[in-house]
Amino acid sequence: ARPRVGYFYTGKTGTQLLNEKIKQITVKEYQSIPVVVNDASSVYDAIVTMFLEDVGTLFVVDGASSLTGVLSRKDLLRASIGKQELEAMPVSIIMTRMPNITVCRKDDLIIEVASKLIEKQIDALPVIKDQQNGKMEVTGRVTKTNITKLLVDLAHDDM
Amino acid sequence: ARPRVGYFYTGKTGTQLLNEKIKQITVKEYQSIPVVVNDASSVYDAIVTMFLEDVGTLFVVDGASSLTGVLSRKDLLRASIGKQELEAMPVSIIMTRMPNITVCRKDDLIIEVASKLIEKQIDALPVIKDQQNGKMEVTGRVTKTNITKLLVDLAHDDM
Numbered sequence: 001a002r003p004r005v006g007y008f009y010t011g012k013t014g015t016q017l018l019n020e021k022i023k024q025i026t027v028k029e030y031q032s033i034p035v036v037v038n039d040a041s042s043v044y045d046a047i048v049t050m051f052l053e054d055v056g057t058l059f060v061v062d063g064a065s066s067l068t069g070v071l072s073r074k075d076l077l078r079a080s081i082g083k084q085e086l087e088a089m090p091v092s093i094i095m096t097r098m099p100n101i102t103v104c105r106k107d108d109l110i111i112e113v114a115s116k117l118i119e120k121q122i123d124a125l126p127v128i129k130d131q132q133n134g135k136m137e138v139t140g141r142v143t144k145t146n147i148t149k150l151l152v153d154l155a156h157d158d159m
Numbered sequence: 160a161r162p163r164v165g166y167f168y169t170g171k172t173g174t175q176l177l178n179e180k181i182k183q184i185t186v187k188e189y190q191s192i193p194v195v196v197n198d199a200s201s202v203y204d205a206i207v208t209m210f211l212e213d214v215g216t217l218f219v220v221d222g223a224s225s226l227t228g229v230l231s232r233k234d235l236l237r238a239s240i241g242k243q244e245l246e247a248m249p250v251s252i253i254m255t256r257m258p259n260i261t262v263c264r265k266d267d268l269i270i271e272v273a274s275k276l277i278e279k280q281i282d283a284l285p286v287i288k289d290q291q292n293g294k295m296e297v298t299g300r301v302t303k304t305n306i307t308k309l310l311v312d313l314a315h316d317d318m
Contacts, residue, residue, distance in 0.1 A: 022314045047240055051233070056215075056282075073232045074210070080239040081206055111314045114307050123215075144303035148273050151310050155181045155270045 022154070027113060028106040030150050031127050031140035036061045037091060039068050043079045044086035046071055057124035059138045060095050066135035067103070067126060069095030103128045104142060110150060113142045181313070186272060187265040189309050190286050190299035195220045196250060198227050202238045203245035205230055216283035218297045219254050225294035226262070226285060228254030262287045263301060269309060272301045 035053040037046050039060045046058055050073065060069035071091055079094050080086060104113050104125045113125055127140030194212040196205050198219045205217055209232065219228035230250055238253050239245060263272050263284045272284055286299030 019314055022310070044240070047236060051237065054280075056232070073215075073236060077206060077232060077236050077239060078210065080236065081203070081245065086240070111311065114311050114314075118304070118308055118311055121213075144307045145277070147307040147310055148303045149277050151181070151306055152270065152273050152277055155178055155273075 022111050023109060025110045025150065026106065027104055027108045027110055027127055027140070027142055030110050030146045031106070031142050032146060034059050034126060034138045034141045036065075036138060037071070038063070039090070039092045039095075041091050042087050043076065043089045043091055043094060046091050047076050047080065047086070050076060055141075056143065057141065059126050059141070060091055061138060064135070065137060066131065067098070067101065067128060067138050068092070069097050070101050070124075070126065071095050072123060101126070103136065105129070106139065110142070110147070114147050117142075117144060117147070181270050182268060184269045184309065185265065186263055186267045186269055186286055186299070186301055189269050189305045190265070190301050191305060193218050193285060193297045193300045195224075195297060196230070197222070198249070198251045198254075200250050201246050202235065202248040202250055202253060205250050206235050206239065206245065209235060214300075215302065216281075216300065218285050218300070219250055220297060223294070224296060225290065226257070226260065226287060226297050227251075228256050229260050229283075229285065230254050231282060260285070262295065264288070265298065269301070269306070273306050276301075276303060276306070 035055045036059045037049055039062055050058055056073050058071040059067060060071060062068050069092065075094050079089065102116055102120050102125055104127055106127055116125060124141050124143040126138050127142060128136035129139050131137055194214045195218045196208055198221055209217055215232050217230040218226060219230060221227050228251065234253050238248065261275055261279050261284055263286055265286055275284060283300050283302040285297050286301060287295035288298050290296055
């Protein structure tokens with residue numbers, strides 16, 4: 001018998017190869033550093049942090065660094081046009097809380113996170129690490145910017 | 160000679176097929192409807208419009224519906240923590256103006272728009288139609304949400 005050399009048809013189309021490639025990429029390859037504020041911070045402090053760090057989403061943590069809330073630019077903008085004093089208003093009043101926070105973990109597929117961002121109409125998911133007490137440590141964030149960067153890398157074959 | 164039937168090696172790898180697929184998608188396939196405010200509007204009105212329309216970027220137009228500026232959530236948040244009266248401040252004071260606005264057109268490749276969003280660190284590009292007087296009519300917008308949706312569609316093969 002002749003040796004099997006050369007190219008063989010794998011039964012896969014370009015689309016399938018593409019799907020396989022996308023479905024191998026995990027959160028840890030495309031996450032960013034999380035920006036957090038303490039749940040005792042004021043809304044004013046949170047707005048300043050959002051500007052200084054130039055992010056669209058802040059994660060709120062308690063004294064033990066466990067996730068307690070999420071603040072979007074929209075949450076802060078809504079608070080800022082209210083009549084209340086921003087320096088005196090704690091972020092815990094306006095933040096989204098558990099169980100309404102959608103999270104992901106570092107080994108999740110990035111495409112699943114992308115689906116959740118679209119489905120839930122949110123800008124970012126916290127990447128969390130489960131702690132023994134049932135709480136969650138925030139270790140990263142995945143935003144639509146990370147997803148956009150991924151598509152650019154796919155097209156430029158920088159992967 | 161035998162007829163050429165069956166599968167033939169095209170010389171293309173999965174990555175190349177992926178690149179070709181991504182590089183065929185144009186802005187008109189993934190744009191959203193633009194949300195605009197008149198350049199005589201107040202910052203307060205712009206903030207209300209951003210909430211009601213639930214968008215992250217507003218485009219500012221003159222009386223002839225030509226693009227004159229762009230307002231991001233960040234621009235509005237910055238203005239809202241200032242000490243000035245938001246109802247009395249026109250958006251023209253805080254908006255980004257030409258020639259600092261990056262635009263795209265409906266036949267541009269979506270991957271080029273994605274690259275510009277990353278490179279310029281912005282959330283959205285206006286889709287414009289060139290007018291005879293050198294001005295630009297706003298006909299759509301492309302955001303990182305559109306790009307994220309595209310990646311989800313690619314992975315689910317909904318295209």
